[in-house]
Amino acid sequence: MIKSLKQQNKELANSKRQVEILSNGIFKSGELPTFKDKISESNQFPLKAKKLEILQINVGYMCNQVCSHCHVDAGPDRKEIMTRETMLQCLEVIKNTEAHTLDLTGGAPEMNPDFRWFVEEAAKAGVKDFIVRSNLTIIRANKKYYDLPEFFKKHNVHVVSSMPHWTQGKTDKQRGDGVFTKSIKALQELNAVGYGLPGSDLRLDLVYNPSGAFLPGNQAAMEKDFKKALLEDFDIQFHNLFAITNLPIARFLDYLIASENYEDYMYSLVEAYNPAAVNNLMCTNTLSISWDGYLYDCDFNQMLNLSVNSSIKHISEYNNDLLEGRNIVISQHCYGCTAGEGSSCQGTVTS
């Protein structure tokens, strides 16, 4: 298995270096407009945080997979894991917030030793939509995870899982050898306990990320193709497909530069800029919390270490009044969320 950029001591493991790359070159020379200039054209700068709707908690960067496009640079060698103490601070906020969605991500969130305790406690808060972003293979990785479908069901967790394609070739190329077969088995097990079935309240959604330097196609058309292929070939059902654009961060940025696709990819993002997507950007209604409790406008900013523009920096000092209305921190990676139909952790934002 390949190692994370951090473990390899690669230049792009450094978030400052990533921000430099995104700020210099074609953007500094004026060949392409900066994101700030672009949204200023429609008087949408500065972007402001609206009412908090989604609390996204990254419980650690450890993962059993090392996906080639991962913006987290997650992997088995990443040791950043949220402690129970930080989880308790998060729970205080979850209990008191009006946010309707709680979204746990990673890494593989299930690998955090306090994951189950945290889910049990958080489920008691009665948040309307409780998402766990599961990479699927974790369910088949080790005996201790085999009962995860039942555990998710017990706590009425909404499972959102990555699946880049309905064929083995494209899936394994992006996510590692053997991932496709394990993912199919995990999806069948989730279906077996009632997840993803038509009319079922046990929500199972899939996330599609392009497996290369191109943008996702139409989300509705992709969903139709995925549903047809997975049902015909594997008798698998799911509810919705979220098409998410790959953002030029961490391993995907490293891939873009190494394959000499970086400039063309940034051109395609800028050309696909859709001002209509700006109003619904997820950073305007989301708060992202890192494994060590720091606050960011989104998971992407977290990986670039661009913390919130507020006097409140940590979950322990959370104050909704001070965070609402803050200016969102932006850079050129934000073009990934405004391309085409827009992109967010919940898929497109303009339809």
Next chain:
Amino acid sequence: MQKTYYDPADLKKFSKISEWNEELGAKFFDYYGKVFEEGALSEREKSLIALAVAHTIQCPYCIDAYTGDGLKRGITKEEMMEALHVSAAVRGGASLVHGVQMMNKVNKLDM
């Protein structure tokens, strides 16, 4: 003077064709857009047909456009290559089937 006949950047300027004849340009692009909408055939199937035709007419702009379009739609490289072989087979067959004309002529004239 431009050193090559084709420049990839020109593909992005395709819509500028309308600048010199707005009416016909608009009609063409309306038609083009309508053709590729889902109908009896899916958009995906139409994209594969376009890719095969692009190779038949050997249009570098079209190959660029429909390879990218296929990737966005989740079309696999196996599907793309099969579509190309259909194009190659029909194209090769078109040469070969004219051999019947040759044979007819030879049979008629030859003693």
